[in-house]
Amino acid sequence: MDAPDICIIRDLRRSEKPIISFIASLITGILSGWGIGGGTLLIVFMTAIQGLSHSDARGVNLIYFLPTSSAALYSHIKNRLIDKKAFIIAGICGILSALITSAFSSHINSKVLKVMFGIFLIYIGVREFLRKDNN
Amino acid sequence: MNFPIKCAIIGAAAGIVNGIFGAGGGMILVPLLSKWAGLDYKSALATSVAVILPVSVSSALVYIFGHGFDFLSAVPYALGGLLGGFIGGRVFKKVSVKWMRRIFALFVIYGGVKNLL
Incomplete structure (x- = not known):
């Protein structure tokens, strides 16, 4: 009698997980659209709450950002908020450095990567919390 | 420079x-x-x-x-992000991100500490 119950619980968890993922990424998507770290927050959610490895969370987050930023950019372009010169120069240099470091990142020990990301998060969090401006 | x-x-x-x-x-x-x-x-x-x-x-x-x-595993995140990004872009000009950033900062610090423990 126990086995079917366990199966039902497992199935419920399976069916709930995509909904939770959808809601979490909807909330972080709003922040991503504003450029205030939605992707970073989604990685925290996936690793600290959903229990994904940083490597898996990194892959999901990179895919997540493609439709998210495209959707937000539609409005940003319409509102003429993008500095074209900065976008072209920073974009090209960003692509080149990301190609090199993302290939390199696969060779970093996962525990070392976790510590590095932890330090990065604490630095970003403290900096953002203490920032004094009116925006 | x-x-x-x-x-x-x-x-x-x-x-x-x-x-x-x-x-x-x-x-x-x-x-x-x-x-x-x-x-x-x-x-x-x-x-x-x-x-x-x-x-x-x-x-x-x-x-x-x-x-x-596994692209299927990313579908719920991509769909949520698509909708969230659309909403974020639409309301961007009207909002102050100051308090959102504070809340974001607390979550990020929590994530950072959890990564180090």
């Missing part, structure tokens, strides 16, 4: 962070574009979203070819 060189350094720094962690490039771009390169704050936020898109595409391609990827 002139504007193009500053933008080149800022873009390269964001690419390094994005390539290693798979996120966080915007957290490098926004303060540097606004405070160092002199962009208006809202323009820096919007430009950072624009820069991170092609940077994420290149990181994602390296990741997919290096690791392989």
